[in-house]
Amino acid sequence: MGVTIKDVAKKAGVSIASVSRVINDSKPVAPETKEKILKVIKETGYKPNAMARGLKKNESGLIGLITPDMENGTFAELVKGIESVIEKNSMNLIVSNSKGEIERELRELHIFKEQQLDGIIFSGVKFTKKHKEYFDRYKVPTVVVSQKFPGSGLPYVDIDNYKAAYQAVDFLIKNNHQQIAMVRGPFYDKSAGKQRYNGYFEALKDAGLKVNSSFVKEGNFTIKSGYQAMEKILSENEMLPTAVFAASDRMAIGVLDCCLDNNLKVPEDISIIGFDDIELATVVRPKLTTVRVDHSKLGEKSVELLLNKIKKNKDSESFYEADFEIVERETVKKLT
């Protein structure tokens, strides 16, 4: 179909080896020959066939990203970070949405194996026996992002979810809140969702506050689920919390919506703190106080770790924990 290395070689009156050498400059070739070849390449618009090259060199130049959710507001930022370093290494990014379904996730992993991806950035929701089998068998270089999966042996890039949650709740406590509710995410093994809950729990405990189980409700990180969780908290408790910690900004927004719809003023009647600091957090009124996580950085770091792993760089870090920071905006009130 297109023009191949043979065509170029013939037209330039050299062997295909020479052409290969100039396009990769893998070996010196005489200036005149080089020029001749370059000229033909320009004329014909020749592009080396990545599949043929990949087959031979056993690398595809492709990195895969599996996420459970592309609409959570952090995805774009994550991809931005990933792309920035992928681009520098002239690789390409394949994305795929598992929708949080294990079956789909596994299927994607297998497809990625077939496609001969050089590495995978994996933002899974759970690490099952099947995952283990997969990674044991195929050994595709992989790094986990925004999650940890201890015991999987996979390097990860994340923040310290426990610590971040602890500090968020502690921030509330320092503002004299005592009745603190939480809208948490689902629990899986040692997942981020679980860690954030642990942080909440310990912060309360350390402050000598009792944790009230009807104050914690589960959501699934969507705005709607945050709304519904807050509805439950409102209806099930006579004495309302003075503050709520949501395990994601989207859920926090749902909480906020719910409060507003129930004529609760934020932060006068009730304070809210979120998690992530997505763009939404700053456009909502009142603006959301939250825990800032630099997802773009997480993206960058995960590719860097992955690239190290691909190059079998033995003494490379096997994890990275990014900083976080509480950003005060308008949804937390200091009680007197």
Next chain:
Amino acid sequence: MGVTIKDVAKKAGVSIASVSRVINDSKPVAPETKEKILKVIKETGYKPNAMARGLKKNESGLIGLITPDMENGTFAELVKGIESVIEKNSMNLIVSNSKGEIERELRELHIFKEQQLDGIIFSGVKFTKKHKEYFDRYKVPTVVVSQKFPGSGLPYVDIDNYKAAYQAVDFLIKNNHQQIAMVRGPFYDKSAGKQRYNGYFEALKDAGLKVNSSFVKEGNFTIKSGYQAMEKILSENEMLPTAVFAASDRMAIGVLDCCLDNNLKVPEDISIIGFDDIELATVVRPKLTTVRVDHSKLGEKSVELLLNKIKKNKDSESFYEADFEIVERETVKKLT
């Protein structure tokens, strides 16, 4: 490295041809043989190498998406639509962000050619001579999405931007607004941004309203640019508009923010209508009245068109125009 078709063949005591036949079921093979082969495949975890296959069959199973912006709130939805149909055809999606820079865009296109992508979904910002050269030379099947590029000869999937803008402004007029400002996007050729402005212009003209050039300011589709555009409108005019039409929801949110910061009540003092209906539109207070565009559908349709083009389906549509609809929320007030 991994297990290949040869290994499977040897272990099953058959020829590689037979193995190939069962994994593709391209030709009948005796049930017992088949079973034997299948068993070995399962045992060894054999996966066909997509690069080898692709090289031979001259197709990669890869579709590329180029967008200028992944953080505009429509991207996730678009990709969702794209993925849903790509998945059905067991293909994979490569994404790439041009950041609206022509150079980068062109570079991506060339990389896509090298990677032997089967097709490209192109959301460009401008169609230059270099684009034309590229498509003329390489003939990679391509469909344009959320844009048109008449004269490029490329099929497109979009809405009728002119009509949609016209109706949005007409909606304002029907609510008795007469002083209508617009925050428009940048103009390129016959771009969507231009079309939306034309719709605004004509709607005013048809209603016998004069268009006031200090009422129209340019943004670049970000929230911030919307804010700044509105600041200009506010500062440059003694008599303020009673309504503003923003060419995207994000800019509309910027406008809203600016109004709020300037103690203008929305919609009491000023009405706003946006464009796109991204999720943000519903979480902002007051909730944004806007023109709903189904980006997920646009995504689906663009892959469908692309697949037709790849299969050289001659009598396939060469464009698709999706519906849109005005969704009334809380930012437009009916004047009396």
Next chain:
DNA sequence: ATTGTCAATGTAAACGTTTACCCGTTTACA
């Protein structure tokens, strides 16, 4: 018994590269 047909399978070429190996010329140095 001979031929023909058909199904199942095998053989080998081809896809477009990279690269180990080889060969011929030139250069450097004793």
Next chain:
DNA sequence: TGTAAACGGGTAAACGTTTACATTGACAAT
């Protein structure tokens, strides 16, 4: 001047598939 090293460049094998073509054997029809 002779020999070795260095250099430039060509040949061909290999990467893991698919597939056209060839082969085999079984069975039916003559």
